[in-house]
Amino acid sequence: MPLYADLPARRTRQVVGDAGCLLVVVASVLAGRAVHAAVAGVADPARRFADGSTALADGLRSTGGSLGRAPLVGDDVAGLLDRSADSAASLARAAGEQRDAVLHLATVLGLLTALLPVLLVVGVRVVQRLRWAARARDARRLAGTAAGDRVLALRALQRRPGRVLLAVDPDPAGGWLTGDARVVADLADLELAALGVRRVTAART
Structure with a gap:
């Protein structure tokens, strides 16, 4: 099956059309990456909050473990610090879930931004080229x-x-x-x- 025309004028139009299709693909991929980066940036505050809450929970548990050995009030202080650490860990989990949701959204939006134009433009171009190739092949046989x-x-x-x-x-x-x-x-x-x-x-x- 022929890929390009024999005559220069038609072949040039085909090459230009294919090059334009390739440019759309490249531009769509770059746009998809830009969208992903922009949306993923929204997850940075949640990531920092989750990291800080996790560090706080670890610090509270470590401190509670150390103070738990103190006489008289050690157990009470350790229990209070452990409950505070649990609260901080819960906040860290919530922030982590928010971060993961934003990153998932960034991936979906980035893929949609990149793939939809590519599928549309490349799909139309492939159909056009296949139809021409079939007609050109038949014409060569008939001639x-x-x-x-x-x-x-x-x-x-x-x-x-x-x-x-x-x-x-x-x-x-x-x-x-x-x-x-x-x-x-x-x-x-x-x-x-x-x-x-x-x-x-x-x-x-």
Whole structure:
């Protein structure tokens, strides 16, 4: 299956279109990364709070363990510090969950920002290129058969603008109906040129 046209004009348009598609992909990926970084930045305060609360809980437990050995009030002070440490740990868990939720949102938004344009643009481009490749392949096969010119000429009559057809002959449809070899061949060449396909010289004879 052909990837690019034989004729320079059509091939250039295809290359430019493919390059534009590639630029959209690159721009979408960069935009997705920027969105991810921006949203993930919102999680920084929650991360710092979680780290601070965890450090506070650890410090309170360590202090409680040390004071628990003190006579008379050691157990009471240790219990109070342990309860305070549990509260700090709960705050750390809540902040950690908030941080994880924001990071998950950042990942989802970043992927959506990057993938949606890529899937849309690349999907449309791939369909266009596959359709052209199938038509170009069929046109090449038809141009190499005895009756292929008539089929290609008929396609030209169906698809090409009237002013282009009239440049071939004042009555292109009549020439095709009567089997005028020149009109049929010129119409076939018109369809091949529109597809960017170069006729093999031997096929014309």
